[in-house]
Amino acid sequence: MLGFIQNPIKSLFHKEHPFVEKDSLFYEISDAFETKGCPVCHLLDRYEDQYMEALFYESVNDGNIRMKMEQSQGLCPLHTQKFLKAGDILGLSILGADLIEEWLIALDRNNEVNTTCLLCEQRSQNERRLNLAFARYFYLKEFRDAFESSAGLCKKHFRQIQTLINDQNLAEALIKIEEAKIEKLIANLYEVIRKHDYRFQNETIFDRETEAIRRVWEFLKK
Ligand SMILES: [Zn+2]
Numbered sequence: 053m054l055g056f057i058q059n060p061i062k063s064l065f066h067k068e069h070p071f072v073e074k075d076s077l078f079y080e081i082s083d084a085f086e087t088k089g090c091p092v093c094h095l096l097d098r099y100e101d102q103y104m105e106a107l108f109y110e111s112v113n114d115g116n117i118r119m120k121m122e123q124s125q126g127l128c129p130l131h132t133q134k135f136l137k138a139g140d141i142l143g144l145s146i147l148g149a150d151l152i153e154e155w156l157i158a159l160d161r162n163n164e165v166n167t168t169c170l171l172c173e174q175r176s177q178n179e180r181r182l183n184l185a186f187a188r189y190f191y192l193k194e195f196r197d198a199f200e201s202s203a204g205l206c207k208k209h210f211r212q213i214q215t216l217i218n219d220q221n222l223a224e225a226l227i228k229i230e231e232a233k234i235e236k237l238i239a240n241l242y243e244v245i246r247k248h249d250y251r252f253q254n255e256t257i258f259d260r261e262t263e264a265i266r267r268v269w270e271f272l273k274k
């Protein structure tokens with residue numbers, strides 16, 4: 053009889069997908085597992101920085117990027133702040149003049165269009181690409197193992213990726229890994245709370261505990 057009893061977690065990991073290729077994105081996400089937060093958020097921020105840099109340094113010469121920028125007619129409040137921080141005076145002036153002149157022309161013609169923020173659009177395209185890739189690589193044991201030793205996904209990306217994993221066992225494996233990470237974070241937060249009790253005030257609050265506070269808030273991010 054004993055021979056029939058299997059470790060449930062282990063049996064979930066027997067699935068392998070023959071068609072999943074380890075392309076460059078596989079290695080990018082795997083590297084992002086070594087950072088202190090959600091790997092998808094980490095890569096999205098990095099791609100966004102690279103894209104903003106390209107907007108500044110290539111838009112002056114690249115007609116395609118410049119046209120996209122003109123069509124976007126400005127950025128959302130968050131990206132406006134980021135753009136102002138990242139940009140240099142010349143780039144901001146050239147692009148700013150372009151965009152505001154386009155707006156004036158539209159105003160004259162009475163055909164002002166309400167477009168979405170170019171950087172938000174870019175971010176959601178990248179997000180979709182990363183989520184799909186993550187769900188695909190999750191068929192590979194090597195990827196799941198690497199994910200297990202990472203900081204885990206944030207709430208938003210966990211939900212998005214979970215809905216993309218069609219295999220029931222693998223979707224459950226994702227939940228199990230994520231839950232274990234969250235439970236550790238909660239335990240650390242309760243330690244911080246306990247150490248604020250006057251009876252335990254002499255106890256040191258460890259770095260991993262303060263780090264857990266940051267991670268919980270990062271996890272909850274919308
Ligand atoms: Zn995330």
Ligand SMILES: [Zn+2]
Pocket residue numbers: 127128129130131169170171172173
């Ligand atoms: Zn935006």
